[in-house]
Amino acid sequence: MDRRSFLAAAAVTFLLPSQQAEAQQTRTLKTDPFTLGVASGDPSTDGFVLWTRLAPNPLSGDGRGGMPSRGVDVDWQVATDERFSSIVRSGTAEARPGAAHSVHVEVAGLEPGRDYFYRFRSEGRLSPAGRTRTTPTGETPLSFAVAACAHYEHGYYTAYRRLAEQEPELVVFLGDYMYEYGPSGYTALAGRVRTHTPGKCETLADYRLRHAQYKSDHDLQRAHAVAPWLVAFDDHEVENNWAGSVSSTGAPAPAFARRRADAFRAYYENMPLRRASVQGAVLRVNRRVSWGSLARFHLLDTRQFRDDQACLDGVRAGCDDRLAAKRSLLGADQWRWLEDGLRESGTRWNLLGQQILMAQRDYKVGPGREVNLDSWDGYAAERTRLLGSLSGTSNPVVLTGDAHMHHLADLKTDFDDPDSPVVARELVTSSIASDGDGYRDKTWIAEALQENPHISYIDQRRGYIMAKVTRDDISVDYRTLDYISRKGAPAKTAHSLTIPATAHART
Ligand SMILES: [Fe+2]
Structure with missing residues (x-):
């Protein structure tokens, strides 16, 4: 049947x-x-x-x-x-x-x-x-999908449909499930195939209505109905590039606190999250889910507890503040929670699901450096500490959203040293819909890869990641669609790799 x-x-x-x-x-x-x-x-x-x-x-x-x-x-x-x-x-x-x-x-x-x-x-x-x-005991293999960033106006949700057709056992969603902008508020390089509900989301009613619009999509419904999801929000579920208690648009703190509370409330109302996620003003999405003794997911929240971005945000050069040792992306409590979880994890694999690019990425071709201050490059000292912790963790792999492009990166304690050991691979999923069909000019990709030798693959088409985890390895397929401005695009595997479990894994 x-x-x-x-x-x-x-x-x-x-x-x-x-x-x-x-x-x-x-x-x-x-x-x-x-x-x-x-x-x-x-x-x-x-x-x-x-x-x-x-x-x-x-x-x-x-x-x-x-x-x-x-x-x-x-x-x-x-x-x-x-x-x-x-x-x-x-x-x-x-x-x-x-x-x-x-x-x-x-x-x-x-x-x-x-x-x-x-x-x-x-x-x-x-x-x-x-x-x-339900999750298994023992080392039962796992097939799961990774997805992020589904701007409703930018295209049809064919990628959700293709993901559902592959019948993963779990879907990990890493943020920007919905976007707060009003109609055409964020078009980037894309056209628009459908229109957001009126106005920018600012009130509880606005956020509830926008979530309802997104959830009305049948391809999205299909992806939810096929498997359990692990969801975490990023910025657009509230407001572009917010940071902790700080609005990126300069709203006074009490007004932003109210807006954030309304956005969190609507997010919880529309997501398959446990009641324990609601903790007063905090919406707790950093959590752990174990898949038997095979793998443990450590879901991180890189938005709610972070220090404000250094140097006014954006992609910039010459911001020494981003290197300050005291700057935190995770916040002290989550940092301790993560350290404890990595230390105590008895699973063979440790999969960190988190929102923003962890690898260093220089956006300026040639001499000089420009980095995205909203990503881990804006919190570089804490990244170095985290990569130190991961070097003592059994088979860590980092899963990332936000970038609207597939990336495959080597995470290194010193990205500028070719001999620095690789601590983990970072698998960055492209978007489900954000930025539409993709960019026509691809010459920049070769330049970006040359500028960032620890990054080996970038693809700006829409898509998602499928991964199969066993005791011995993880096989990864980067799935892409050539268009979403029309319905019905097939998905294909644009890039594959196998990550072998290391011999010195603790289990
Ligand atoms: Fe996004």
């Missing part, structure tokens, strides 16, 4: 005919409330979080999605089979108006290392079904 017929069968079997008739009579929502799809995330050995958000009219301008100002019950089911004939967990959650009628169900008590299927029902309406997975 293919997935489409399974969905049709599932729709029939969730309710007995008598129940369906009863539900028709008691229904108060006139149209389907499951327009935003379903999602799951943060798997453990015995469970995961399930998500949906009711929105019969997702683009209603007040950000309420067409829902009434009362709570609505949502039934949920978890089964071991696609037909939902063997249901192992079920219950009812309340979708409250204070949470934008989202539900976050944390399911526990399941078996490790297997697929589960889930769906919701509310007021007689049935959601699409999703597939998710």
Whole structure:
């Protein structure tokens, strides 16, 4: 049975005919409330979080999605089979108006290392079904996807669709899930194939509405329904290049604190995150997820706890402040948490998922140097300390978003010394949609690679990364699409590599 017929069968079997008739009579929502799809995330050995958000009219301008100002019950089911004939967990959650009628169900008590299927029902309406997975024990291999940066105006979400078709067991999403700009607020070199909801996101209603617009995309829904996601935000879920408590547009601190709180709230409401992520004013996305004894993901937050960018941000030359020893990207608490996690990790592989380019990158061809002060180059001393820690860690690999281009880099304790040892490989995923089809002029890539010999591959087409992890190695495919300004582009593997596990790994 293919997935489409399974969905049709599932729709029939969730309710007995008598129940369906009863539900028709008691229904108060006139149209389907499951327009935003379903999602799951943060798997453990015995469970995961399930998500949906009711929105019969997702683009209603007040950000309420067409829902009434009362709570609505949502039934949920978890089964071991696609037909939902063997249901192992079920219950009812309340979708409250204070949470934008989202539900976050944390399911526990399941078996490790297997697929589960889930769906919701509310007021007689049935959601699409999703597939998710508990994490295994032992060294069971893992296939996962890495994605980032999905500007809705810049192109269709074909890359999400192609990613879903590859049926990864896990999706790691590294930021810029949505963009806060108003229509045409950020076009860069791209055209525009569709239009953001009105205005720049500044209020809770704005952010809720924008998330609903993004979530309405069926290719995105497909990618969520195929596997659990590990999500972390970067800057655009709040505001371009914000830093900790500092707005990049000079907003007074109290106003930015309010805006950030609203953006965080809407982000949580729309993401498959566990309740423990909400910690007062902090939205905690730095966390660890282990895939048995094979791999441990260390998800980092390089945005919320950072010092303000040095020298007014941007790509610049001659900013000595960026080298200051005291500057921090992770913040003291997260730094300690990461150090502890790397030291105590007993897994063979340690995969750091984080937002911004870690490798040094000189943007100026020829003599002199220009670097991006929003990336790790703006926090160079802390990078050196982190790479020191990684050199004592079992098989570290760094996963990165933000750049809107695939990169493959060697991370070295001294990037300017050709003999400096390689501590880890950095796999930077291109964007799902941001910057559109890509740039026509490619001559700069050869120059950029020559200028940065520790970077061996750059590709400006849209795409994502697929990786397969085993005890012995990680095989990596950089997937690209030639266009997203029209629908239907195929994805192809533009570059591949295998990262062998090192002999001195501790496990
Ligand atoms: Fe981005």
